[in-house]
Amino acid sequence: MTLEALLSPRLSLCHLAGSSKKKLLLNIAQAIAEQYPQHDSDTVFNQLIARERLGSTGIGDGVAIPHCRLPGCDRPIGVLCTTEPAVDFDSIDRQPVDLLFTLLVPEDAEQEHLETLAEIAGLFSNSLVRDKLRLAQSSDELYALAIHSAAAA
Template sequence: MTLEALLSPRLSLCNLAGSSKKKLLLNIAQAIAEQYPQLDSDTVFNQLIARERLGSTGIGEGVAIPHCRLPGCEHPIGVLCTTEPAVDFDAADRQPVDLLFALLVPEDSEQEHLDTLAQIAGLFSDSRVREKLRAAESGDELYGLAIDSAAAA
């Protein structure tokens, strides 16, 4: 799945508020529910938190990829956001997170889920991409930089 099919400008959020991992995930869940009214923000939040309890989705270098399979989700949904300030996400490298890509996939999409996670992790493995995304000043700019970076990868 292409990043362009997964992400939208409305779910590309600069400087998302949140003083903790839970607060950030709650704000992400609420943003998703605003764009997809058929999805309940509490359910999205609870699924993301349940996944975090299995182990942090902080992958290092200030990046986290919170993700879950979600009942009622008809197609993969991505949310890209930056935070200010960075938040402790229990990442293995102990660096606080300021760049997140949340991923929701339909409950029965196990292989697509894994493939999409690998694609996102690959994109964030490039330090130049991370720095470009962190420098974005608006959701539209964040979206454009992510799409351009994915196309160039």
């Protein structure tokens, strides 16, 4: 699945507020519920937190990819955000996170879930991509940079 199919300008959030992992995930869940009213923000948040309890989704280099399967979800949903300041996410390298890509997938989409996670992780493994996204000054710019970077990869 392409990044353009996963992400929308409205779910590209530049400088998302949140002083902790939980607050960031709550703000992301609320943004999803605003764009997809069929998904309750509490359910999204609880699913994301349940996944975090299994192990941090902080993959290093200031990046986290929170993800979960979501009951009632009929298509993958992505949320890209930058934070300011960076937040402790219990990452494997112990560095705070300032770049997140949240992925929600249907409950039965195991293979697609894994493949999409791998694609996102691959994109964020590129330091030039991470640097460009961190420099975005608006949500529209963040979205455009992400789509352009994914297409060029």
